[in-house]
Amino acid sequence: MQRLSRDQMAARVARDIPEGAYVNLGIGLPTTVGNHLPKDREIFLHSENGILGMGPAPAKGQEDWDLVNAGKQPVTLLTGGAFFHHADSFAMMRGGHLDICVLGAFQVSATGDLANWHTGAPDAIPAVGGAMDLAIGARRTFVMMEHVTKSGEHKIVARCSYPLTGVGCVSRIYTDLAVIDVTPDGLVALEWVDGLSFDELARLTGAPLRPARAGS
Amino acid sequence: MIDKIVADCASAVAGVPDGATVLVGGFGGAGQPMHLIDALLAQGARDLVLVSNNAGNAEIGLAALLKAGRVRKLICSFPRQADSYVFDGLYRSGRLELELVPQGNLAERIRAAGAGIGAFFTPTGYGTPLAEGKETRRINGRDYVLEYPIHADFALIKAQRGDRWGNLVYRKAARNFGPVMAMAARCTVAQVDEVVPLGALDPEHIVTPGIFVHRVVAVGDTVQIGPAPAPAPGPAPGPAPKAD
Numbered sequence: 001m002q003r004l005s006r007d008q009m010a011a012r013v014a015r016d017i018p019e020g021a022y023v024n025l026g027i028g029l030p031t032t033v034g035n036h037l038p039k040d041r042e043i044f045l046h047s048e049n050g051i052l053g054m055g056p057a058p059a060k061g062q063e064d065w066d067l068v069n070a071g072k073q074p075v076t077l078l079t080g081g082a083f084f085h086h087a088d089s090f091a092m093m094r095g096g097h098l099d100i101c102v103l104g105a106f107q108v109s110a111t112g113d114l115a116n117w118h119t120g121a122p123d124a125i126p127a128v129g130g131a132m133d134l135a136i137g138a139r140r141t142f143v144m145m146e147h148v149t150k151s152g153e154h155k156i157v158a159r160c161s162y163p164l165t166g167v168g169c170v171s172r173i174y175t176d177l178a179v180i181d182v183t184p185d186g187l188v189a190l191e192w193v194d195g196l197s198f199d200e201l202a203r204l205t206g207a208p209l210r211p212a213r214a215g216s
Numbered sequence: 217m218i219d220k221i222v223a224d225c226a227s228a229v230a231g232v233p234d235g236a237t238v239l240v241g242g243f244g245g246a247g248q249p250m251h252l253i254d255a256l257l258a259q260g261a262r263d264l265v266l267v268s269n270n271a272g273n274a275e276i277g278l279a280a281l282l283k284a285g286r287v288r289k290l291i292c293s294f295p296r297q298a299d300s301y302v303f304d305g306l307y308r309s310g311r312l313e314l315e316l317v318p319q320g321n322l323a324e325r326i327r328a329a330g331a332g333i334g335a336f337f338t339p340t341g342y343g344t345p346l347a348e349g350k351e352t353r354r355i356n357g358r359d360y361v362l363e364y365p366i367h368a369d370f371a372l373i374k375a376q377r378g379d380r381w382g383n384l385v386y387r388k389a390a391r392n393f394g395p396v397m398a399m400a401a402r403c404t405v406a407q408v409d410e411v412v413p414l415g416a417l418d419p420e421h422i423v424t425p426g427i428f429v430h431r432v433v434a435v436g437d438t439v440q441i442g443p444a445p446a447p448a449p450g451p452a453p454g455p456a457p458k459a460d
Binding site: 047048049050051060061062063064065066067068072077083084085086087089090093094113118123125126127128129130131132133136137163164165166167 | 341391
């Protein structure tokens with residue numbers, strides 16, 4: 001089967017982000033979606049630390065440490081971009097002004113519950129940052145993750161076993177194997193990679209799944 | 217004549233009592249008032265409750281204050297960083313209390329304190345471990361958690377320029393928590409790169425009006441352009457930092 005690379009996953013997510021969208025890309029894998037946004041679309045990237053119109057990384061030597069992204073890496077500001085304080089920045093999330101956020105995940109449940117901030121390990125240093133605000137704030141929350149863990153365990157599950165980030169907040173899941181919508185009637189596979197049968201995909205998914213198209 | 221400009225950082229943090237709740241601005245290094253934190257370290261107040269988005273890096277800024285054992289409790293959204301070993305050690309050994317707050321709730325709880333709001337219902341955190349034991353309410357079909365304001369004795373923030381009335385402008389994303397923290401403390405102290413004459417700041421562009429600011433101190437140019445500073449040294453071998 002043709003498992004998607006991380007770059008291909010990022011490109012696949014980017015394809016679904018329309019002109020004019022206000023978008024927050026989470027730390028890690030979701031950040032790479034920014035490298036694949038079509039140049040002919042104007043898309044507003046939001047950063048939780050008070051940036052709209054965030055641009056790519058600066059040239060070497062031009063890093064400005066007052067202009068960093070949520071992962072505290074140097075970025076740039078596009079022409080027309082704006083700065084604002086934290087309460088305004090999170091009002092943009094909580095107030096439903098962002099169209100899309102893209103987040104990584106440990107687990108997503110069949111009803112769109114998201115677990116992405118804590119593995120529940122007792123010795124882990126807890127840190128949540130903006131994950132809970134983002135998860136419930138954007139109009140649509142996309143999750144981007146490997147379909148199963150490195151050891152082959154389900155990440156799409158009937159019920160999350162890890163501590164939750166948000167309840168019923170995920171609208172779509174992009175994995176290295178498939179694109180799956182979370183609907184009121186359960187999980188619906190919109191597409192999956194070549195060489196993988198729907199039945200195999202369903203076996204790799206820890207909750208009931210049905211195909212969007214018949215006969216696949 | 218009103219003059220909120222103070223001569224040096226020591227005067228700027230004078231009077232922070234033991235046990236004080238202190239808001240500290242910054243998102244990672246951006247906007248972190250390093251000069252004021254160093255002055256607070258020298259000033260000696262202990263048993264502090266610190267409110268800040270992060271827990272400091274390596275052994276500078278907030279991490280230095282933690283390492284010196286001055287902090288009883290940290291209210292924070294994201295203490296874990298690649299080089300937050302000072303926090304990690306204190307937390308794991310139970311010598312530092314942590315109240316973990318989702319970042320937007322942290323900002324709004326601070327804003328609420330500054331705006332005189334008694335409490336507010338937020339959807340963030342509902343159904344998660346961070347809302348356990350908290351009052352909830354369903355409003356128009358959506359579930360919310362009741363959160364209370366975070367009032368503080370002092371706020372230490374960083375701005376780019378300020379004037380003698382305490383009006384402030386910030387630089388780029390170093391603004392982050394500064395404006396909301398300024399509103400929420402009985403005494404707000406701003407370190408600025410530059411003090412400018414009254415009238416030099418365009419009134420249309422002032423971000424924090426002076427009513428929220430009590431002391432301003434000039435520290436000189438802190439703008440950092442170029443590659444990241446050399447990687448911080450790893451944790452010192454041996455036991456976790458001693459809380460004295």
